[in-house]
Amino acid sequence: MKKGVLLVLVSFTLLILVACGDGNSADAQENDEVQKMIIRFVHVVSENTPKHQGALAMKEYIEEASDGTIRMEIYPNSSLFGDQDEYQNLVANNIQFIAPALTKFVGNNPQFNISEMPFLFENDEQAIEFWDGEKGQEVLGSLQEDGVLGLSMWPNGGKHLTNNKRAITSPEDLKGLKFRTQGGQLMDMIYSTLKAGSESIPFDELYTALDQGVVDGQENTFSNIESKKFHEVQKYMTVINHTRVDYAVFTNTKFWNSMNDATREIVEEGLAKGTEVARAEALTLNEQALEKIKAAGTTEVNELTAEQVDAFREVLQPVYAKYEEIIGADVIDAALKVSNH
Ligand code: SIN
Numbered sequence: 001m002k003k004g005v006l007l008v009l010v011s012f013t014l015l016i017l018v019a020c021g022d023g024n025s026a027d028a029q030e031n032d033e034v035q036k037m038i039i040r041f042v043h044v045v046s047e048n049t050p051k052h053q054g055a056l057a058m059k060e061y062i063e064e065a066s067d068g069t070i071r072m073e074i075y076p077n078s079s080l081f082g083d084q085d086e087y088q089n090l091v092a093n094n095i096q097f098i099a100p101a102l103t104k105f106v107g108n109n110p111q112f113n114i115s116e117m118p119f120l121f122e123n124d125e126q127a128i129e130f131w132d133g134e135k136g137q138e139v140l141g142s143l144q145e146d147g148v149l150g151l152s153m154w155p156n157g158g159k160h161l162t163n164n165k166r167a168i169t170s171p172e173d174l175k176g177l178k179f180r181t182q183g184g185q186l187m188d189m190i191y192s193t194l195k196a197g198s199e200s201i202p203f204d205e206l207y208t209a210l211d212q213g214v215v216d217g218q219e220n221t222f223s224n225i226e227s228k229k230f231h232e233v234q235k236y237m238t239v240i241n242h243t244r245v246d247y248a249v250f251t252n253t254k255f256w257n258s259m260n261d262a263t264r265e266i267v268e269e270g271l272a273k274g275t276e277v278a279r280a281e282a283l284t285l286n287e288q289a290l291e292k293i294k295a296a297g298t299t300e301v302n303e304l305t306a307e308q309v310d311a312f313r314e315v316l317q318p319v320y321a322k323y324e325e326i327i328g329a330d331v332i333d334a335a336l337k338v339s340n341h
Pocket residue numbers: 044045099100101156182202203219220224245
């Protein structure tokens with residue numbers, strides 16, 4: 001448990017009685033007044049990211065529309081819970097919203113691997129269309145056994161490679177290097193196919209892992225790289241867009257079902273505002289972050305040509321052969337359809 005978390009959790013105990021529908025919500029549910037509550041949105045990235053901007057827009061709407069009856073607290077930078085413990089705390093209703101990278105759910109349902117299929121979605125629009133569509137919604141809805149609901153997809157963007165050893169412009173350049181992944185066997189297969197090593201490391205430990213050489217490199221969006229200063233400890237970056245970081249906002253059913261209509265309407269509208277902002281900001285924040293990385297001058301940036309990208313695409317074809325069965329041909333087909341492949 002993180003420093004300070006214990007203290008916060010003690011104060012939660014009282015607040016949760018009011019906050020999450022356990023205690024006095026029955027009256028409010030009956031008379032349909034907006035319920036007094038504090039809701040918590042926990043995430044692992046910095047403030048200058050689409051996820052945080054979306055969460056802020058959600059907070060602003062909810063607090064204003066409820067005249068402060070509903071308060072929303074946002075905990076960025078793994079400051080309350082991180083990759084290792086945010087899901088369990090959502091299930092336990094200690095927190096009410098999380099928005100992890102979808103690949104972090106592959107242990108719950110291997111269909112979440114779709115977000116890591118190499119060169120599948122070319123841009124935010126394609127990823128949004130898939131996750132808003134029938135198959136995407138089915139996958140997002142597949143955690144209900146845990147009492148977890150996937151509500152709305154928020155994009156971040158394409159991932160790019162950084163490392164400390166050499167410029168990467170061809171698949172052969174990865175040979176012998178070790179990369180951090182967000183977890184899951186598909187990412188391990190990508191790196192083993194490229195004759196590189198891989199290790200899953202929580203996001204909040206990644207800067208130190210890169211700085212200390214635990215791994216040679218990592219893959220991420222420009223906004224995650226720049227806002228966490230990974231480029232300051234990585235000499236090379238390859239702009240490749242081989243897989244993506246996409247999120248969905250998840251809640252738990254205990255909290256969700258405790259809301260009366262008046263409360264839920266405000267929270268749902270807040271989520272819609274957050275979705276709008278996260279979707280609108282993702283590309284701009286990534287473009288701005290790329291410019292900042294270039295301007296910092298710490299990292300050699302290699303933008304691959306279409307032919308160079310094709311060489312990676314070809315080497316990674318075996319991933320499709322293997323994962324079509326694991327993810328399901330129907331889900332892969334729906335994704336291929338929106339991505340025009
Ligand atoms: C995130 O964007 O939420 C984290 C991504 C990562 O773990 O690399």
